[in-house]
Amino acid sequence: xxxxxxxxxxxxxxxxxxxxxxxxxxxxxxxxxxxxxxxxxxxxxxxxxxxxxxxxxxxxxxxxxxxxxxxxxxxxxxxxxxxxxxxxxxxxxxxxxxxxxxxxxxxxxxxxxxxxxxxxxxxxxxxxxxxxxxxxxxxxxxxxxxxxxxxxxxxxxxxxxxxxxxxxxxxxxxxxxxxxxxxxxxxxxxxxxxxxxxxxxxxxxxxxxxxxxxxxxxxxxxxxxxxxxxxxxxxxxxxxxxxxxxxxxxxxxxxxxxxxxxxxxxxxxxxxxxxxxxxxxxxxxxxxxxxxxxxxxxxxxxxxxxxxxxxxxxxxxxx
Amino acid sequence: xxxxxxxxxxxxxxxxxxxxxxxxxxxxxxxxxxxxxxxxxxxxxxxxxxxxxxxxxxxxxxxxxxxxxxxxxxxxxxxxxxxxxxxxxxxxxxxxxxxxxxxxxxxxxxxxxxxxxxxxxxxxxxxxxxxxxxxxxxxxxxxxxxxxxxxxxxxxxxxxxxxxxxxxxxxxxxxxxxxxxxxxxxxxxxxxxxxxxxxxxxxxxxxxxxxxxxxxxxxxxxxxxxxxxxxxxxxxxxxxxxxxxxxxxxxxxxxxxxxxxxxxxxxxxxxxxxxxxxxxxxxxxxxxxxxxxxxxxxxxxxxxxxxxxxxxxxxxxxxxxxxxx
Numbered sequence: 001x002x003x004x005x006x007x008x009x010x011x012x013x014x015x016x017x018x019x020x021x022x023x024x025x026x027x028x029x030x031x032x033x034x035x036x037x038x039x040x041x042x043x044x045x046x047x048x049x050x051x052x053x054x055x056x057x058x059x060x061x062x063x064x065x066x067x068x069x070x071x072x073x074x075x076x077x078x079x080x081x082x083x084x085x086x087x088x089x090x091x092x093x094x095x096x097x098x099x100x101x102x103x104x105x106x107x108x109x110x111x112x113x114x115x116x117x118x119x120x121x122x123x124x125x126x127x128x129x130x131x132x133x134x135x136x137x138x139x140x141x142x143x144x145x146x147x148x149x150x151x152x153x154x155x156x157x158x159x160x161x162x163x164x165x166x167x168x169x170x171x172x173x174x175x176x177x178x179x180x181x182x183x184x185x186x187x188x189x190x191x192x193x194x195x196x197x198x199x200x201x202x203x204x205x206x207x208x209x210x211x212x213x214x215x216x217x218x219x220x221x222x223x224x225x226x227x228x229x230x231x232x233x234x235x236x237x238x239x240x241x242x243x244x245x246x247x248x249x250x251x252x253x254x255x256x257x258x259x260x261x262x263x264x265x266x267x268x269x270x271x272x273x274x275x276x277x278x279x280x281x282x283x284x285x286x287x288x289x290x291x292x293x294x295x296x297x298x299x300x301x302x303x304x305x306x307x308x309x310x311x312x313x314x315x316x317x318x319x
Numbered sequence: 320x321x322x323x324x325x326x327x328x329x330x331x332x333x334x335x336x337x338x339x340x341x342x343x344x345x346x347x348x349x350x351x352x353x354x355x356x357x358x359x360x361x362x363x364x365x366x367x368x369x370x371x372x373x374x375x376x377x378x379x380x381x382x383x384x385x386x387x388x389x390x391x392x393x394x395x396x397x398x399x400x401x402x403x404x405x406x407x408x409x410x411x412x413x414x415x416x417x418x419x420x421x422x423x424x425x426x427x428x429x430x431x432x433x434x435x436x437x438x439x440x441x442x443x444x445x446x447x448x449x450x451x452x453x454x455x456x457x458x459x460x461x462x463x464x465x466x467x468x469x470x471x472x473x474x475x476x477x478x479x480x481x482x483x484x485x486x487x488x489x490x491x492x493x494x495x496x497x498x499x500x501x502x503x504x505x506x507x508x509x510x511x512x513x514x515x516x517x518x519x520x521x522x523x524x525x526x527x528x529x530x531x532x533x534x535x536x537x538x539x540x541x542x543x544x545x546x547x548x549x550x551x552x553x554x555x556x557x558x559x560x561x562x563x564x565x566x567x568x569x570x571x572x573x574x575x576x577x578x579x580x581x582x583x584x585x586x587x588x589x590x591x592x593x594x595x596x597x598x599x600x601x602x603x604x605x606x607x608x609x610x611x612x613x614x615x616x617x618x619x620x621x622x623x624x625x626x627x628x629x630x631x632x633x634x635x636x637x638x639x640x641x642x643x644x
Contacts, residue, residue: 062388094425094426095425096422096425097423105424110388110392110428111428114415115415115416118411118412121381121416122391122412122416124385125384125389125390125394128388129392129393132344132371152412155384156381158378159378159385162376315426316424316425318485319421319483319485
């Protein structure tokens with residue numbers, strides 16, 4: 001591994017913040033303090049962080065319903081995320097969007113998306129705008145294995161390929177579209193095989209190995225930025241939690257979940273950093289403490305923030 | 320004033336706005352060399368090049384998504400869907416993305432796109448190339464819906480639509496493309512949400528949209544010879560709807576006839592009738608509000624059946640006589 005120490009600290013710290021954010025909101029739900037549902041990405045942190053860290057601040061992302069990790073990795077203010085999660089006026093979307101629609105326009109996060117695959121055609125347009133304005137920026141579009149079977153996936157990837165747009169598609173293959181396993185939903189081994197049929201580069205990596213994800217994403221981002229066109233990066237990963245809050249987990253075994261937990265992306269990265277002598281236990285403790293402080297402060301900010309005023313309900317429909 | 324066709328007026332608006340604003344571009348199937356299925360964008364690729372007059376594969380969801388994404392980050396795309404029936408293929412991107420993004424993001428994003436599409440029957444193209452689906456879009460918060468009936472309105476409304484910071488569904492009519500009318504050469508805009516009285520009259524208000532406007536005006540000529548003075552009101556924009564001018568007209572005439580080509584059930588006529596009934600005009604009504612609209616069937620191929628499905632001049636004349644008599 002030849003990543004800079006500061007980058008490693010930043011990536012590990014971000015993974016911890018994502019994990020703790022989601023554990024915290026999971027707990028809020030369990031205690032009946034949250035209105036609505038949520039889709040947790042616990043277990044997928046390497047895929048989000050490794051991918052987004054290959055971008056520059058001025059690059060864009062399009063996220064998914066399972067998007068807390070992408071949002072935090074892109075540099076979101078966690079106070080505003082937590083406030084949005086609790087439906088508060090101070091949240092990123094003034095409490096109008098919630099978990100499934102958090103967007104940070106200033107931070108160039110064009111939003112989570114409640115429609116599976118809904119962001120994939122948007123990436124064509126964002127890429128087209130960046131290309132036409134010759135900004136040198138790229139857009140990274142996340143989606144899951146389920147979205148790869150949406151019809152719009154086909155239209156969008158083809159258009160991106162024929163116009164050689166600066167787009168990086170990141171398929172977070174967490175093995176299930178709700179309850180439908182990839183074994184049942186695909187007759188191919190890897191989603192990235194489809195890249196070939198559009199004439200674009202495609203690669204599958206261990207999505208729990210943050211270094212592998214970062215390397216693959218960096219190559220794809222470099223290709224996009226230099227006019228080499230789009231790439232389909234597939235990160236093989238797993239969500240530890242159910243699809244959403246209604247999930248009874250009837251479609252997978254405890255053994256399968258436990259096997260993936262042994263491949264915890266945070267644990268794997270920490271082991272690597274120890275073995276390489278990059279960081280020690282004391283530094284890990286300080287990273288964890290910082291994550292705890294950040295999430296606790298965000299929760300405090302969100303709880304003490306005001307609810308939206310009903311008099312403002314019509315705002316924001318039209319510009 | 321010089322006269323040009325409805326299609327030429329639209330093309331002129333596109334050309335003038337592309338000259339004025341570099342962020343405006345066209346995207347759609349065969350909009351380049353071919354000029355669009357109805358020739359509306361003919362020649363623009365020679366002036367602006369293939370980047371700004373962008374042919375796409377046959378991918379309606381992709382076109383709508385590309386327009387929405389580009390609008391989200393600094394461009395003003397004008398997308399074309401070749402036939403209004405095919406906007407259904409693009410519905411997720413239009414209804415769930417373009418229309419909702421701004422609201423879902425707390426008012427912090429804008430989606431300035433125009434989606435041009437021709438609706439309407441009368442060309443023998445049958446059920447997959449003839450439907451009028453404007454009511455679907457009127458129902459969606461976040462979208463605006465524009466439906467011009469004259470070359471003058473088409474140009475001025477299109478320029479306003481492109482400059483608007485919201486997604487606008489711009490509904491053209493195939494039978495109007497060759498209709499000529501006076502159009503100023505310079506750049507002018509007609510504000511969205513303002514209706515127009517196409518003919519003043521005292522006995523009956525006809526609220527007509529798109530192709531029904533010239534038919535209502537023709538009917539009004541016939542009726543005038545019988546001493547019935549019809550006022551023809553064209554909303555021009557279905558969303559936002561200018562109910563003020565409509566209500567004012569009905570208060571004056573005491574009678575309201577609504578004419579549109581789209582199927583009657585759930586059509587915009589129902590909304591217009593309800594707005595009149597809910598307003599102070601209700602007390603002035605001397606007869607029940609009447610709707611003339613398409614039959615509730617898919618558009619048939621056979622020439623006679625196709626014509627029979629949609630209100631014609633003679634149907635408007637008959638309905639007006641009935642209301643006034």
